[in-house]
Each structure stands twice: as C-alpha cells, then as structure tokens.
Amino acid sequence: MPDIVLIGGGVIGLSIAYELATRGASVRVLDQGPLGQESSWAGAGMITPGNPLGAKSPENRLRAESFVLWPDWAARLREESGIETGFARCGGIELSPERSVSDIAAAAATFQSEGVRAELIGSHELRELEPHLSPELGDAVHLPDYCQVRNPRLLKALLAACAARGVELSPGSPVIGFDRGGQRVTSARTPTETISAGQFVVCSGAWSQSVLAQAGCSIRVAPVRGQIVLLEALPLPTRRILEVGPRYIVPRADGRLLIGSTEEHVGFEKRNTAEAVAELIHFGGELIPSLKTARFERCWSGLRPGSPSGLPYLGRVPNTDNLFVAAGHFRAGLMLSPITAVLLRQLLLGESLSLILDELLQSR
Ligand SMILES: Cc1cc2nc3c(=O)[nH]c(=O)nc-3n(C[C@H](O)[C@H](O)[C@H](O)COP(=O)(O)OP(=O)(O)OC[C@H]3O[C@@H](n4cnc5c(N)ncnc54)[C@H](O)[C@@H]3O)c2cc1C
The missing domain is CATH 3.50.50.60 (FAD/NAD(P)-binding domain)
Known part of the structure; x- marks a missing residue:
C-alpha cells in the first residue's frame, strides 16, 4: 500500500x-x-x-x-x-494592448516596487533591442529575468x-x-x-x-480553453518573450515560436477553431511583420484549470x-x-x- x-x-x-x-x-x-x-x-x-x-x-x-x-x-x-528541460532566462518585453503609455509606466512601476528588475523603455530603445518588431509599437517594459521552460x-x-x-x-x-x-x-x-x-x-x-x-x-x-499556434521562423526574429495583455509570443531556441493564447469558457472541448487560430496568427504578424510569411507548423489547445x-x-x-x-x-x-x-x-x-x-x- x-x-x-x-x-x-x-x-x-x-x-x-x-x-x-x-x-x-x-x-x-x-x-x-x-x-x-x-x-x-x-x-x-x-x-x-x-x-x-x-x-x-x-x-x-x-x-x-x-x-x-x-x-x-x-x-x-x-x-x-x-x-x-529547456529552462532558460530568455528575458521578456511587456507591451500595452492599447499602446497606452500610462498603463506601461504603471506596469514597470509595479515590478520595480516589488524588487523585480524592470526597465521602462521608449520606442527607440525597443527597436534597438528588438529590430524585427513592428515600428508602430511604443513604450514597453523590459524584464531581463523573464524565464521559460519547454x-x-x-x-x-x-x-x-x-x-x-x-x-x-x-x-x-x-x-x-x-x-x-x-x-x-x-x-x-x-x-x-x-x-x-x-x-x-x-x-x-x-x-x-x-x-x-x-x-x-x-x-x-472549471476548464478554460487556451489555443496556441506554432510557427517555424528561422532565423528567429526575437529571443525574448513578448507579452501584450493575454496574448504572447514565446520563441524556442530551435527556431520555433509559439503564439498564444485564448481564454474560452467552452467546457471540456479541446478543438481548435478557425477564428481563434486566424486571430492568433494575425496578432503575431501585427507584432512581428516577418511572421506573416513564417511556416505554419501546427496548433493545439489545452484546458487550464480555472479557479x-x-x-x-x-x-x-x-x-x-x-x-x-x-x-x-x-x-x-x-x-x-x-x-x-x-x-x-x-x-x-x-x-x-x-x-x-x-x-x-x-x-x-
Ligand atoms: C494554452 C496554454 C498556455 C499556458 N501557458 C502557461 C505558461 O506559459 N506558464 C504557466 O505557468 N502555465 C501555463 N499554462 C497553464 C498550465 O498549463 C496549467 O496551469 C497546468 O498545466 C495545470 O497543471 P495540472 O497538473 O493541474 O493539470 P493537467 O496538466 O491538466 O493535469 C491534470 C491531470 O489529471 C488527470 N485526471 C483528470 N481527472 C482524473 C481522474 N478522475 N482520475 C485520474 N486522473 C484524472 C488528467 O488526465 C490530467 O492528466 C498554460 C495553459 C494553456 C492551456
């Protein structure tokens, strides 16, 4: 026993x-x-x-x-x-969904007040760090200690x-x-x-x-469905995690790149939907224009345990x-x-x- x-x-x-x-x-x-x-x-x-x-x-x-x-x-x-496990300190960048300067400044201040390394950067510095990002993007928070695991x-x-x-x-x-x-x-x-x-x-x-x-x-x-798209993008246009509200791009060292994710209350249903997959791909291309021609590899979804x-x-x-x-x-x-x-x-x-x-x- x-x-x-x-x-x-x-x-x-x-x-x-x-x-x-x-x-x-x-x-x-x-x-x-x-x-x-x-x-x-x-x-x-x-x-x-x-x-x-x-x-x-x-x-x-x-x-x-x-x-x-x-x-x-x-x-x-x-x-x-x-x-x-692929655990690595890859760094990350948080962008504001509405591109609002005050939202981003507040996010940087919150991280800093909690003793997390976070730097408020303007569009010029953002382009220096991430030259492949859309030039339209404004202020951002750079989080050098952001990590990922495969x-x-x-x-x-x-x-x-x-x-x-x-x-x-x-x-x-x-x-x-x-x-x-x-x-x-x-x-x-x-x-x-x-x-x-x-x-x-x-x-x-x-x-x-x-x-x-x-x-x-x-x-x-309760289950909360999250859909994800996987692209192959060689050479990788970014090595950092990019977050915009609930959406994100996570690059993997082998040239793959995840675009996620949705939050859907649809019970124990794991199918991918055309609408969500199209929206995620669109989001990726808006953030990094070169992704519009990246190779689509696959998509999937999972059921998060929501409380x-x-x-x-x-x-x-x-x-x-x-x-x-x-x-x-x-x-x-x-x-x-x-x-x-x-x-x-x-x-x-x-x-x-x-x-x-x-x-x-x-x-x-
Ligand atoms: C698209 C997506 C992106 C995510 N991204 C991140 C992220 O970047 N970072 C992060 O920290 N988290 C992320 N999450 C959330 C994270 O994946 C979950 O919080 C985590 O996996 C929950 O783990 P778990 O072991 O509780 O659940 P699960 O991995 O779902 O495991 C539960 C297990 O219980 C088993 N089970 C169910 N009922 C029974 C039963 N009656 N008897 C025996 N076994 C049973 C199931 O078969 C299953 O294997 C993401 C989730 C999704 C879907």
Whole structure:
C-alpha cells in the first residue's frame, strides 16, 4: 500500500510525486489518460520574474517563491533524469494592448516596487533591442529575468525522475469514487482497482471539481480553453518573450515560436477553431511583420484549470484528515509547480510550512 496516492499526473501531480519521493515516501500517481498530456503539455512555459522580498499580494508572493526555486529545480531534474528541460532566462518585453503609455509606466512601476528588475523603455530603445518588431509599437517594459521552460520536456524529465525514484506511475486509471471511514478517506476506486493509502491528493487539473465531488467536497475549478499556434521562423526574429495583455509570443531556441493564447469558457472541448487560430496568427504578424510569411507548423489547445480568484486551491480538504487538494492553477501551473510541490510535501509529511499563505492553504 503506497503512503500517498496522487490523482492526476500533470505537472502538478508529477512535481508533488517527485518531491515526496525524494524524501523517501512511497507514492503512486493515477491518471485517467496518458501521463502529462493535458494542460501541462499544452502550455507555453512562461515563468514570470518575481522577488519574494518585495512581492505584495499572495499571488505575487507565491509566484516569486516559485521563481527562485526554478534554477535549482531544473538542475535537479536534469541531473536525475538526464533530460534537459529547456529552462532558460530568455528575458521578456511587456507591451500595452492599447499602446497606452500610462498603463506601461504603471506596469514597470509595479515590478520595480516589488524588487523585480524592470526597465521602462521608449520606442527607440525597443527597436534597438528588438529590430524585427513592428515600428508602430511604443513604450514597453523590459524584464531581463523573464524565464521559460519547454514544458513537454519538463514533463518527460519529471516522469523519468519519478520512475528513477520508485514512484508507481499508473496511466489509464481514472478515479471514479472514494471510500470513507469517518473523517478519513480509506481508498480511491478506479474501474478495476480499489487503492488504499495513507493520504490522497486531488491534483486533477480542470477535472478536480468533479473528482473532489466524489469525496463530498465542493470546490470551484472549471476548464478554460487556451489555443496556441506554432510557427517555424528561422532565423528567429526575437529571443525574448513578448507579452501584450493575454496574448504572447514565446520563441524556442530551435527556431520555433509559439503564439498564444485564448481564454474560452467552452467546457471540456479541446478543438481548435478557425477564428481563434486566424486571430492568433494575425496578432503575431501585427507584432512581428516577418511572421506573416513564417511556416505554419501546427496548433493545439489545452484546458487550464480555472479557479474563481485565479489562485490555486492548496491544502487539506475541510472535514477530512487525509485528503488534500492542489488544483486551479489557471494560467500559472507550470510556473507554480516547484512551490506547489514543496508546500504539498511540507503539508503531507507534517513539516513546518516555508510559506504561510492563509488565503491559499484552505479550500475556498
Ligand atoms: C494554452 C496554454 C498556455 C499556458 N501557458 C502557461 C505558461 O506559459 N506558464 C504557466 O505557468 N502555465 C501555463 N499554462 C497553464 C498550465 O498549463 C496549467 O496551469 C497546468 O498545466 C495545470 O497543471 P495540472 O497538473 O493541474 O493539470 P493537467 O496538466 O491538466 O493535469 C491534470 C491531470 O489529471 C488527470 N485526471 C483528470 N481527472 C482524473 C481522474 N478522475 N482520475 C485520474 N486522473 C484524472 C488528467 O488526465 C490530467 O492528466 C498554460 C495553459 C494553456 C492551456
């Protein structure tokens, strides 16, 4: 019988599993499909810079704590798996959707007030940094510490590191119910097995609400579809992440370039739509005119686990002794995966918490 069963093998479940296994816990990960092929695979891998000493809101504090964990996290995974995750400090530039100077100045001031390196630059400096951007673009914020990870490779590395640490990985194992005895969950049920364990964690991404409902617990997590377009653009017209509100361009070192993303409330529907794909390609061409003739490679979509506040549910489920949740990371689950793994390890193994976030460490 494993000490801990994790329900969901996306970046959140696999990161928690790996972290627990490094402390000697016996862990099993159940996934209804293949492991690591849902939102975590579909994402863009942007890791926004933060500074724990200056972060003001709980959301920024959580992001900042994760940001500082990333370099060591990526190095450990590379060492244990032999797989390079593509974690890199590529830098980024934030532009205003309405090209409003005051919006951009405010964004730069917020980063600076939190102790994040951010420089307000004018159109002349922008063109010097990024000569391929449209000449129409005005002021911007330059964020030299912006990072990225290649999430499909991160998932491969996590799977290999988990396997090397003895984590039992069970794809094709949908959890369809729980058995309870008083305040405790005694087992999780799949169509073919009843799996007992000491503790259980629901980390089922966009599906977490329905999984937890089977244990009599109510949270609000809903799927938010995000569509992405992949182009090949050789030589790369930019090496930095470019962000304009919810839209962005993320260049990969091998000459590929992601253009994302939409936010659509359409249930568990993953198809790409002609309208969204056309809009994303148009956005890319407006930002970098040379992309209009880049090679279209493919497009896909993923279901982000959206929560009402945009913050994840992290903590013990009320009225249970041994059922936990780590879900609802919305647009930041890749970014927040190291800190989520550390906090859940601390909670599950009864260690003191390195980060007290009352707003987060309870189910709302
Ligand atoms: C287009 C797009 C771009 C994104 N870009 C970024 C980005 O740049 N940076 C960033 O930080 N984040 C980004 N995200 C968000 C990020 O991908 C998510 O927040 C993160 O992947 C959530 O991870 P997860 O493990 O909770 O969910 P998932 O990866 O969806 O994993 C959940 C798993 O649970 C399994 N499951 C569900 N129900 C059951 C069940 N009953 N039994 C067993 N298993 C079950 C599923 O099969 C799935 O494998 C992006 C997302 C999208 C879609």
